Structure formats: C-alpha cells, structure tokens
Amino acid sequence: MCDSCHCGLSQVIFYLCDMKKPQKELTGKELAILAKKASDRAWNENFALGLPIVIEENGNVVKKYKDGKTEVIKKTTKS
Numbered sequence: 001m002c003d004s005c006h007c008g009l010s011q012v013i014f015y016l017c018d019m020k021k022p023q024k025e026l027t028g029k030e031l032a033i034l035a036k037k038a039s040d041r042a043w044n045e046n047f048a049l050g051l052p053i054v055i056e057e058n059g060n061v062v063k064k065y066k067d068g069k070t071e072v073i074k075k076t077t078k079s
Contacts, residue, residue, distance in 0.1 A: 026034065046053050052063035054073065061074040 043053055047066040050066075052065045052071070054061065054063055056062075056076065057064075057070070059076050060072045061076060063071040063073060065071075
C-alpha cells in the first residue's frame, strides 16, 4: 500500500511489472521504465480484448484502435 492513502498502489505496480524492489526504493529512471512497462501492458491488454485506448494526442482526447484508426472524442483547449 502507498504510505499516504493505503490505496494498494504498490501492489498494483508490483503485479503489473513484476517488480523486485519495493516502490519507495525506485530511482527516477526505474520509475520511468516501470511506467513504460505498465503503459505497454495496458495497450496490449486493451487491444487483445478489442478495446481502444484513450489518450491525449495533438491537443485532442482520442480513441486509438489496434488497426490504427483514431477517433477524436474531444478537442482540448491549450493554455
């Protein structure tokens, strides 16, 4: 569990990335690698289930599909 809110975040991170180190010992570089692995896994799982992913791209919120199709959900305003 994360120390501040007991949300179980560390267990989720360990599950997603098969981590060997406790979360509080991660360096910035390790955290970046972990985030990339978790993101890749989420993309792959969604695509395997036939689901799109939702991301921000070029100032828009878009759905991206496995076949490469992109659907704009909402245009965002740039500050």
